[in-house]
Amino acid sequence: MDQREEQEFAEYFAARREAVRRMAYMMCGDWHRADDLAQTAFIALHRHWRKVRDKGALDAYVRRTLSRAVIDESRRPWRRERFTDVLPDRPAESGAVDDGIATRQTLVAGLREVPPKQRAVLVLRFLEGLDVAGVAEVMKCSEGTVKSQSARGLEALREALGGQLDDLRSTS
Structure with a gap:
């Protein structure tokens, strides 16, 4: 790549880094993995930068690369981790947790349960x-696949959040 392309x-990268990282986090539920996945997407974009004709479609390219990376990463054997409800060395709970934080944590936890x-x-x-x-x-x-995956995903998310949704409704 020449200097001009490197600058572009x-x-x-500077403009979209945080947005891509947040999207990766919402897909995988772990900030460390989100950093790795975002980096993978940006490396792929950098590798193919000269081939990209429509610079207006960069966001779509990065979204596609990121979603494929998330799916590919979930297929790797070492990613078949088991989550636990009890964590060692939890800090003592002092005071109420902000509803916005609790809601986000609940959503991310529920998304982890969705394929x-x-x-x-x-x-x-x-x-x-x-x-x-756009998703298709x-x-x-x-x-049609997007619609069916969306319906199944929402159902899986509802099932994963079943009791937690009732807890959130009662505190609201």
Whole structure:
């Protein structure tokens, strides 16, 4: 890459770094993995920067790369971790937790229970604000697949959040 292209990439990276990192976090539920996944997406973009003809489609390229990276990462054997409700060395609870923080933590915990493809569809559709056609384009699948994955993902999320949703409703 020449100096001008390197500068263009650096500007895009600086402008979109945090948004891509947040999207990755919503897909995987772990800030460390989100950093790795965002880095993977930006490395792929840097590698193909010269080939990208439409610079207006960079966000779509990064979203597609990120969602594929999340799905691929979930298939690796060492990623089949078991989560536990009891963590060692938990800090003592002093005072009430802000409802916004509790709600976000509840959502992320619920998203962890949703299968990776459905989770990617839910994040792209409802948190990134893409329409069905946009998600289908990012995921390289049909609109019908997006709709069915969205419906199944929402059902899995409702099931995962079942008791927690009741707790949130009663405190609101």
